Amino acid sequence: MDIQEELFDASAEPYIVGGIKAVFYQNPSNFYKVLLVQITETNCDYKEQEIVVTGSFGQIQEEEVYRFYGKLVDHPKFGMQFTSTRYHQEKPTSIEGLIHYLSGDKFPGIGEKTAEAIVDALGEEAIDRINADPDVLVQIPQLNQKKRDTIVEVIQQSNGMEKIIIGLNQYGFGSQLAYSIYQTYQEKTLEIIQENPYQLLEDIEHVGFKKADAIAEQIGIKADSPMRIKAAILFSLNELCLSNGDTYTYAEQLLTKTIEVLESSRSFLIEPESVADEIVHLIDENKLIEDNGKLYIRSLYAAEWGITASIHHMLENSSKIKYSQDIDKEIKIVEKTFNIQYGKSQKEAIKKAVQSPIFILTGGPGTGKTTVLNGIVTLYAELNGLSLDVEDYTEEKPFPILLAAPTGRAAKKMNESTGLPSSTIHRLLGLNGSENQAGEQAEKELSGGLLIVDEMSMVDTWLANQLLRAVPSGMQVLLVGDKDQLPSVGPGQVLHDLLASQKVPSMELNEIYRQGDGSSIITLAHSIKNGELPADFLKPQRDRSFFNCSTFQIEEVIRQVVTKAKAKGFTAQDIQVLAPMYRGPAGIDALNKMLQDIFNPNDTGRRKEVSFNNKVYRIGDKVLQLVNYPEMNVFNGDMGEIVGITYAKETEDKVDEIVIRFDANEVTYKRSEWNKITLAYCCSIHKSQGSEFKMVILPMVKNYHRMLRRDLTYTAITRASELLILCGEPQAFHESVMKSSADRLTTLKERIMGEEESIKSPTDENATKITVVPESKEPVSSVTDQPVQLSMDQENESPQNGLPKEYKLTISKVNNEEVDPMIGMEGVTPYQ
Numbered sequence: 116m117d118i119q120e121e122l123f124d125a126s127a128e129p130y131i132v133g134g135i136k137a138v139f140y141q142n143p144s145n146f147y148k149v150l151l152v153q154i155t156e157t158n159c160d161y162k163e164q165e166i167v168v169t170g171s172f173g174q175i176q177e178e179e180v181y182r183f184y185g186k187l188v189d190h191p192k193f194g195m196q197f198t199s200t201r202y203h204q205e206k207p208t209s210i211e212g213l214i215h216y217l218s219g220d221k222f223p224g225i226g227e228k229t230a231e232a233i234v235d236a237l238g239e240e241a242i243d244r245i246n247a248d249p250d251v252l253v254q255i256p257q258l259n260q261k262k263r264d265t266i267v268e269v270i271q272q273s274n275g276m277e278k279i280i281i282g283l284n285q286y287g288f289g290s291q292l293a294y295s296i297y298q299t300y301q302e303k304t305l306e307i308i309q310e311n312p313y314q315l316l317e318d319i320e321h322v323g324f325k326k327a328d329a330i331a332e333q334i335g336i337k338a339d340s341p342m343r344i345k346a347a348i349l350f351s352l353n354e355l356c357l358s359n360g361d362t363y364t365y366a367e368q369l370l371t372k373t374i375e376v377l378e379s380s381r382s383f384l385i386e387p388e389s390v391a392d393e394i395v396h397l398i399d400e401n402k403l404i405e406d407n408g409k410l411y412i413r414s415l416y417a418a419e420w421g422i423t424a425s426i427h428h429m430l431e432n433s434s435k436i437k438y439s440q441d442i443d444k445e446i447k448i449v450e451k452t453f454n455i456q457y458g459k460s461q462k463e464a465i466k467k468a469v470q471s472p473i474f475i476l477t478g479g480p481g482t483g484k485t486t487v488l489n490g491i492v493t494l495y496a497e498l499n500g501l502s503l504d505v506e507d508y509t510e511e512k513p514f515p516i517l518l519a520a521p522t523g524r525a526a527k528k529m530n531e532s533t534g535l536p537s538s539t540i541h542r543l544l545g546l547n548g549s550e551n552q553a554g555e556q557a558e559k560e561l562s563g564g565l566l567i568v569d570e571m572s573m574v575d576t577w578l579a580n581q582l583l584r585a586v587p588s589g590m591q592v593l594l595v596g597d598k599d600q601l602p603s604v605g606p607g608q609v610l611h612d613l614l615a616s617q618k619v620p621s622m623e624l625n626e627i628y629r630q631g632d633g634s635s636i637i638t639l640a641h642s643i644k645n646g647e648l649p650a651d652f653l654k655p656q657r658d659r660s661f662f663n664c665s666t667f668q669i670e671e672v673i674r675q676v677v678t679k680a681k682a683k684g685f686t687a688q689d690i691q692v693l694a695p696m697y698r699g700p701a702g703i704d705a706l707n708k709m710l711q712d713i714f715n716p717n718d719t720g721r722r723k724e725v726s727f728n729n730k731v732y733r734i735g736d737k738v739l740q741l742v743n744y745p746e747m748n749v750f751n752g753d754m755g756e757i758v759g760i761t762y763a764k765e766t767e768d769k770v771d772e773i774v775i776r777f778d779a780n781e782v783t784y785k786r787s788e789w790n791k792i793t794l795a796y797c798c799s800i801h802k803s804q805g806s807e808f809k810m811v812i813l814p815m816v817k818n819y820h821r822m823l824r825r826d827l828t829y830t831a832i833t834r835a836s837e838l839l840i841l842c843g844e845p846q847a848f849h850e851s852v853m854k855s856s857a858d859r860l861t862t863l864k865e866r867i868m869g870e871e872e873s874i875k876s877p878t879d880e881n882a883t884k885i886t887v888v889p890e891s892k893e894p895v896s897s898v899t900d901q902p903v904q905l906s907m908d909q910e911n912e913s914p915q916n917g918l919p920k921e922y923k924l925t926i927s928k929v930n931n932e933e934v935d936p937m938i939g940m941e942g943v944t945p946y947q
């Protein structure tokens with residue numbers, strides 16, 4: 116009995132058998148379809164001859180007969196329909212039916228005579244027999260190899276795809292996820308899932324442990340099976356690292372989290388020792404990396420070493436950069452060109468940057484980063500005899516200075532402030548965004564003499580590795596960013612670590628140049644950076660105000676401020692409300708709704724609009740991109756405006772579409788892709804990184820306690836270029852400024868400094884071992900021999916089982932041989 120049959124007893128299930136009269140609608144990006152069926156047989160209480168059947172289906176052929184299982188539903192708009200949960204094509208059972216089927220259009224080259232011969236030889240079960248063993252066709256002399264292949268292919272295709280979709284639906288996957296899974300595994304889908312459902316966790320986005328575990332339970336994988344425990348360990352390691360932005364975690368956290376994941380998915384108590392055992396096995400299998408007591412996701416470990424190797428390689432080339440000109444004199448010429456006098460640190464930064472293979476320029480707002488960057492570009496061109504006129508270059512002889520930033524917005528800002536071409540880092544490297552799963556290498560090595568990357572604080576460990584690896588020998592690199600801003604969304608704190616290593620030449624600009632124009636936002640930013648709020652914090656200034664209010668008054672305060680600003684000519688694009696949380700009365704969702712009513716209402720009720728996920732979208736709405744979409748050159752955090760809505764009935768694919776105009780291009784989103792966007796009148800501070808707005812409105816109340824952090828507040832207020840409106844509780848702002856953000860757990864700084872020694876990669880002869888020791892220090896389980904020891908603190912006993920709920924474990928290495936850290940890491944790419 117196959118898995119589908121095993122799972123379902125179809126005897127009493129409502130069904131409809133009928134021929135397909137029309138396919139009304141099919142979503143090209145998943146399996147969802149709407150069909151019109153001419154009923155030939157049914158056990159439902161339904162008297163009409165035709166019915167609309169909806170569900171997830173593979174290839175459906177018009178005129179063919181199918182059997183649909185599911186239920187009748189009375190749709191409020193479309194009336195009685197049949198929602199199908201599984202289906203199969205009705206196999207022709209009679210001899211004539213079978214001959215007719217095999218000699219039909221589906222089987223080119225098979226005439227009636229040949230079809231008869233097949234049925235004569237194989238009988239009424241012909242299709243099942245061919246499916247089970249394609250070689251049964253060899254006995255039919257009329258069939259050559261080509262015809263046999265065609266028959267087998269057609270039968271397997273219609274049967275195989277159908278089985279897979281049914282299988283996936285029965286495992287509880289909706290059509291969207293089923294489609295992604297099928298796209299990844301194709302005909303091997305069910306085989307892979309049945310062999311190891313946890314594989315989905317590694318390969319398919321949006322599949323969580325509980326989902327994979329539910330399938331595992333269905334197919335009989337035991338709660339204490341090593342496969343299950345290993346999957347939970349890797350899942351927990353990812354969760355711990357990616358949610359905190361760390362590149363590694365410790366055994367005690369990993370063990371506690373893994374047990375929590377396992378026990379919350381199935382009610383089965385897990386022995387901590389068995390988790391410890393599997394951690395060791397994963398280390399042995401090189402699927403998780405243990406180094407000096409720290410446990411790493413493999414790709415992050417490789418990326419940290421990759422960055423380190425690139426930096427060291429660049430620094431070794433320091434002596435090769437030599438200019439015959441007098442650099443101080445040349446800087447004077449640049450000053451004349453720009454009619455400016457650089458400050459001492461600015462001058463030093465320019466001088467060092469052109470002479471260093473890699474250089475970091477950091478500083479808060481208004482300290483002159485852009486001014487210095489322009490100075491560096493001009494001086495570099497001067498020293499190397501290069502023209503800065505893009506027109507002087509061709510495809511064969513490209514512009515030698517590369518400018519890039521992590522988001523489209525930041526790249527655009529760079530282009531505006533330098534007048535030179537700039538792009539996103541992804542585009543520069545030719546990355547298409549699927550590297551995360553596929554583990555592909557960066558596609559091209561860069562060419563040119565100088566690479567400048569702005570907003571470097573937003574670049575995570577994976578991307579930094581990709582970027583630096585693509586830098587050819589001899590290319591100089593300038594990294595620009597504000598080290599006090601939020602770290603990257605992805606793991607790591609690359610800019611912070613590079614600076615902290617003190618190995619990479621750098622300059623921090625501290626003098627504020629924009630102060631002279633009366634900006635109190637910049638002075639506020641610099642105070643916050645130093646952990647203080649200025650005495651005039653609550654007093655209205657020319658460019659900032661504070662409205663004291665409670666959580667429940669925030670919406671009203673913002674409504675009033677925005678209504679007045681709009682009356683004064685501010686547009687939705689000029690004003691950005693930044694809030695730290697999505698839910699609640701002062702959350703992003705509620706504020707977006709209110710702001711949409713101000714900027715883009717549907718007063719008449721007659722405007723074109725579509726709804727999705729409790730949100731309504733109209734032409735003119737300001738929207739935010741939520742994920743990287745490099746193929747379309749649109750990135751997480753980019754903002755755009757809806758410029759078109761086309762209803763399903765008007766489109767070729769019969770799917771609702773929204774067209775969004777971003778800074779650089781227009782992108783069409785089909786309904787199935789609308790989860791990639793949201794309204795953007797109000798957004799999170801994280802999403803605003805890399806963008807600037809004329810007016811920023813920042814509410815803050817103690818309710819946000821988890822989000823009250825200095826780097827968040829600093830990042831938020833530095834998004835304001837002209838006006839800053841603060842509202843909420845003064846105490847909340849005070850708390851946020853007091854609380855410096857904890858550093859992420861990374862080892863990049865130590866690696867660059869050469870402080871982080873690496874242990875030997877495990878081999879069979881010298882296996883890693885973990886001993887779980889309770890507080891009494893008596894070993895309760897010993898896995899292999901020695902080097903790593905975990906000790907467990909049993910302070911906190913769980914009431915049900917006497918096992919500790921929190922495990923205090925430390926890894927101590929006994930055997931610390933020093934070898935090449937990259938042993939066993941060959942071929943590991945950052946996105947694996």
Ligand SMILES: Nc1ncnc2c1ncn2[C@@H]1O[C@H](COP(=O)(O)OP(=O)(O)OP(=O)(O)O)[C@@H](O)[C@H]1O
Pocket residue numbers: 455456457458461478479480481482483484485486487628629
């Ligand atoms: N040495 C200088 N002399 C006079 N004005 C300067 C000098 N350096 C910078 N400025 C001016 O200070 C202002 C801020 O400089 P710039 O935009 O380069 O800073 P920034 O660090 O890039 O700021 P932000 O991060 O806010 O964009 C600009 O108007 C710039 O012209």
